[in-house]
Amino acid sequence: MVIRVVLADDQPLMLQGLDLLLRSEPDVDVVGLAADGDEALRLAHRHVPDVVVLDVRMPRLDGVAATRRVVDELGGPPAAAHAVGVLVLTAYHDDDTVYAALRAGAQGFVVKDAAPAELVAAIRAVAAGDGWLHPAVARRLLAEFARRSPPGAPPPADLAALTPREREVLVAVAHGLSNADVAAHLVVTEATVKTHLGRVLMKLGLRDRAQAVAVAYRAGLVTATSPLPPRS
Structure with a gap:
């Protein structure tokens, strides 16, 4: 199975770097690059990818709002024939950002200083209908649920x-x-x-x-x- 991915980040160097990284993976096909949430949403509708990777902080439509739109318009439960999954990528892993992204429907959350292999593994997990959380984020999230x-x-x-x-x-x-x-x-x-x-x-x-x-x-x-x- 080839995983079709749309990438969105307002930093050109980061966007191009992610593109090069993922294009080296035989089971990943980057079908679109976006510099903001609006463009990411348009590309998601055009290509209907398996996963949309969204930076949280982008102009015009931020990652949380874009996540909500993608999930509402193209998402669905894991049993659906084809549901677009969202993986949030950000330099920040504060609790408010995590909760906002997850409430919006994101299936995964990866920080930008994670190893490249973690990003690839997260994309594969989301494409398979699983969730993915950075370990530090997962620990805080579990503690908050318990509280x-x-x-x-x-x-x-x-x-x-x-x-x-x-x-x-x-x-x-x-x-x-x-x-x-x-x-x-x-x-x-x-x-x-x-x-x-x-x-x-x-x-x-x-x-x-x-x-x-x-x-x-x-x-x-x-x-x-x-x-x-x-x-x-």
Whole structure:
């Protein structure tokens, strides 16, 4: 599978550098380069890529607003035939930026000082329907969910509609496992995991993986210190 990517960054050197980096990967095809969010959105509509990589701070339409537009207009649950994923790339990893990007529907968040291999891995993960967070960002995010969501918080009413397997998938995803890792842990196929996750999103009225993680923490299904459930 060749992953089609649109890149957006208002710094020409950064944009060209990312382009050169990704063009050296045999499974990545850069189909568009944008200098701002408006242009990124137009290119996303024109090419319908697998992943749009957006810098957070851009003129005309910033990365968070562009993420929201891409997700609303071209996104969808992991089970959709083709949903455009968004990976946010920025020099900043402050909490407000992270939360804003994830609330807007971003599936991944990579800081610009990360190793090139991490960016490539993040793009592959998002293209596969998984999420990706820089480890430092993930730790703060989990801590914040734990602070805001006491274990005894009542679960959403719709949580009862989940099957035992769907609940297992939700818990595993909330622990930060990729679809492939969930499949290995539950001893099912990756396609089965994607199907279960899609049903979880549909039943709970959620838009993406990040919202599913938030619900799991708010419902007390997972805490920052709880262990991963035993393997199936």
